[in-house]
Amino acid sequence: MTENESERDEQGRFAEQTSDDDILRVIRESEFPAxxxxxxxxxxGMxxxxxxxxxxxxxxxxxxxxGKLSPRVVIWWIPNNEE
Known part of the structure; x- marks a missing residue:
């Protein structure tokens, strides 16, 4: 693989280096509720x-x-049962 190529996932999309667990962790550790x-x-860094x-x-x-705060602003949070 050359340095300009990226690995792809099973669906042919470019694989991200950040895992779902990483994303959930930064949301969980945020100082904000959403x-x-x-x-x-x-x-x-994506x-x-x-x-x-x-x-x-x-x-x-x-x-x-x-939840949508406006047509262009969506907020995300971890449900209480997932914490």
Whole structure:
């Protein structure tokens, strides 16, 4: 593999170096009760769009809750039963 190539996951997407557990950990350890995708992206060093996709997947798995503050602002938090 050359240095310009990245590994892909089973679905053919480029694999991220940050795990779901890493994402959940930074949310759990946040000083805030809920966070935005931008905040998570800045904290783990990823771009916002892939983080948003990962947050959606974690939500679908029941590991995160979400709420809309406005049409463009979504907040994410770990449900009480997951803590």
């Amino acid at each position: 966070v935005t995708a931008r905040w998570v992206a800045d904290t783990v 771009k916002r769009r892939p983080v948003h996709q990962r947050l959606e997947e974690l939500h679908d798995q029941g590991k995160l809750e979400r």
